[in-house]
Amino acid sequence: MSDLAYQADTLVIGAGLAGICTALELLNNNCSVLLLDGCEQQRFGGQAKEAFGGMLLSNTPEQRRNGIVDSSELFAQDWQQAAQFQPGSHWAQQWAQAYCEHNRSEIYDWLQGYGIGFFPVVQWPERGNYGDGNSVPRYHIAWGCGQGIVRTLIQQLLQHPNAKLLRCLFSHTVSALDYCDGRVVGCQGVQPDGAFSVQADNTVICAGGINGNLSKVREHWDPIYGAPPDNLLSGAHPSANGALHDCVQAIGGQVSNLNFMWNYAAGIAHPQPEYPQHGLSLIPPRSAMWMDCYGRRIGPQPMVTGFDTHDLCKTTGHLPEQYTWQIMNKRIADKELAISGSDSNPHFRDKKLLRVIWQALRGNAEQTQWLIEQCPDVVSGNTLDELAMHMQRITPQVTLDTIGMRADIEHYDAMLNGPRGLHNDDQIRRVQQLRQWRGDRARTCKLQPILDRKQMPLIAIRLRLISRKSMGGMLTDLGSRVLDTQGVAIAGLYAAGEAAGFGGAGISGVRSLEGTFLSNCIFNGRRAAQSIIAG
Numbered sequence: 001m002s003d004l005a006y007q008a009d010t011l012v013i014g015a016g017l018a019g020i021c022t023a024l025e026l027l028n029n030n031c032s033v034l035l036l037d038g039c040e041q042q043r044f045g046g047q048a049k050e051a052f053g054g055m056l057l058s059n060t061p062e063q064r065r066n067g068i069v070d071s072s073e074l075f076a077q078d079w080q081q082a083a084q085f086q087p088g089s090h091w092a093q094q095w096a097q098a099y100c101e102h103n104r105s106e107i108y109d110w111l112q113g114y115g116i117g118f119f120p121v122v123q124w125p126e127r128g129n130y131g132d133g134n135s136v137p138r139y140h141i142a143w144g145c146g147q148g149i150v151r152t153l154i155q156q157l158l159q160h161p162n163a164k165l166l167r168c169l170f171s172h173t174v175s176a177l178d179y180c181d182g183r184v185v186g187c188q189g190v191q192p193d194g195a196f197s198v199q200a201d202n203t204v205i206c207a208g209g210i211n212g213n214l215s216k217v218r219e220h221w222d223p224i225y226g227a228p229p230d231n232l233l234s235g236a237h238p239s240a241n242g243a244l245h246d247c248v249q250a251i252g253g254q255v256s257n258l259n260f261m262w263n264y265a266a267g268i269a270h271p272q273p274e275y276p277q278h279g280l281s282l283i284p285p286r287s288a289m290w291m292d293c294y295g296r297r298i299g300p301q302p303m304v305t306g307f308d309t310h311d312l313c314k315t316t317g318h319l320p321e322q323y324t325w326q327i328m329n330k331r332i333a334d335k336e337l338a339i340s341g342s343d344s345n346p347h348f349r350d351k352k353l354l355r356v357i358w359q360a361l362r363g364n365a366e367q368t369q370w371l372i373e374q375c376p377d378v379v380s381g382n383t384l385d386e387l388a389m390h391m392q393r394i395t396p397q398v399t400l401d402t403i404g405m406r407a408d409i410e411h412y413d414a415m416l417n418g419p420r421g422l423h424n425d426d427q428i429r430r431v432q433q434l435r436q437w438r439g440d441r442a443r444t445c446k447l448q449p450i451l452d453r454k455q456m457p458l459i460a461i462r463l464r465l466i467s468r469k470s471m472g473g474m475l476t477d478l479g480s481r482v483l484d485t486q487g488v489a490i491a492g493l494y495a496a497g498e499a500a501g502f503g504g505a506g507i508s509g510v511r512s513l514e515g516t517f518l519s520n521c522i523f524n525g526r527r528a529a530q531s532i533i534a535g
Helices: 017-028 046-050 059-066 072-083 092-114 147-158 214-219 243-250 311-319 329-338 353-362 366-373 386-395 402-417 425-432 518-534
Strands: 005-011 035-037 054-056 139-140 166-169 175-180 184-190 195-204 261-269 279-283 289-291 323-329 380-381 458-470 482-485 489-496
Touching: 005 017, 005 166, 005 458, 017 035, 017 046, 017 147, 017 518, 035 195, 035 366, 054 092, 054 518, 072 092, 072 261, 092 518, 139 184, 147 289, 175 195, 175 243, 184 243, 214 380, 261 311, 289 402, 323 329, 329 366, 329 458, 366 380, 380 386, 386 458, 402 425, 489 518
Parallel strands: 005 035, 005 195, 035 166, 184 489, 195 489
Antiparallel strands: 054 139, 175 184, 184 195, 261 279, 261 458, 289 323, 323 458, 380 458, 482 489
16 A cells, blocks of 8 residues: 655546546646546546537537527527526526637537537427527537547547646545645545545546435435435436535535436436446437326326426426336337437447438337347337236336326327317427427427337336436636635636536526536636636
């Protein structure tokens, strides 16, 4: 066992996207950097490496080529409406305004400079149930997904002309910040062979949020989502445990809004879990029927994805048993069902445009079959009675209302099969509205009944809330400086990315417009580096 001591101009804690961008910006300005992470080197890049790679951007060439007219003013208006900022959220609002004004130059153009491009069709999630979301499509998918972003930037980092100024250390877990005479001067921690310490003029925390720690998630669970679920899944790595938040609070730093989380209502158990309660986050079909634990359609307002994730989570959290079912047939699953993440979207990840187009046209039957065979939350049957039998086997503690389930589905199908002029169902209206935008038309069925004998088998998916992202965190000003409980910057201490609630301890307020996470790791990290460089 031996204690190790390190020194650098700047210590960056966390080798995810925020840490990589911070370090890259510092190297561009001839600063020495120690990039340190508690995980093994194989996790270099953090959760960004696993992400689908969507970013909320405005005034881009992709928008113009798709005929989308956007502006910073409209963007800010949509953001404010979705975020529902409360009094006392000064810095969060400042970050939001800065993002709306500068996302093109500081994120999009910066990535383009490293050869990172975007899929040509802009997507349109989070429209809002009542038009209170994105007024226009802004969701840009990085060509190569999150994995492509991370690989490119790591390569830029390691092959940088100033690479001699960079040192990367893994399996080094920080346990405390060193605070002396009103300034953070480094940290202490443990590594495989003993303790370690770092002496640095500046320290940037990029160590993620709390959502990989389900105990902390439940501790800070907002009652707006009901009681903390016993069946909650985790979609964040356990290293996102909030330990650095505790370290910051221990020296007087302000940590706020940890009840602000961006979770999802469509989680399933991971077929090959890497840690307890490991889940996958689905992008669930719009043409499927979303039902409660008894197999009855949720309403009167039906649950339909793509409009308001925050509301879907609220609805699920207040339902009996806090889980739901989606019922669909094979055609709906093949065409519309998707799994979030780089590895679940290999054609996007590997930049195979023709295969992306072909899959959009023909569907993803391989993924459907994989889920049926491998996932314990997915069952199938050639009749509704057979399907219900398998559903009951998964959840024996709750008796399905099979008669009511059949009645709900048959009523919906009868309306779909009837004259279009007599359609009077909010889910049908939403599906029709989704299909008006080219980004959704290719992956949304055209008024597909569920009990269609030509499209068997039927499929049922049990869905649970899945913990994903912290939207609160360390309070930071526009220079990513961490503020104390009096609102004064703590000398030598910065935070970026999820650790800082993506800026100001809550840049998105209570509700993200989606795609505000990877992009703000870049935005926050670059701002932190620029503040350090400016002195």
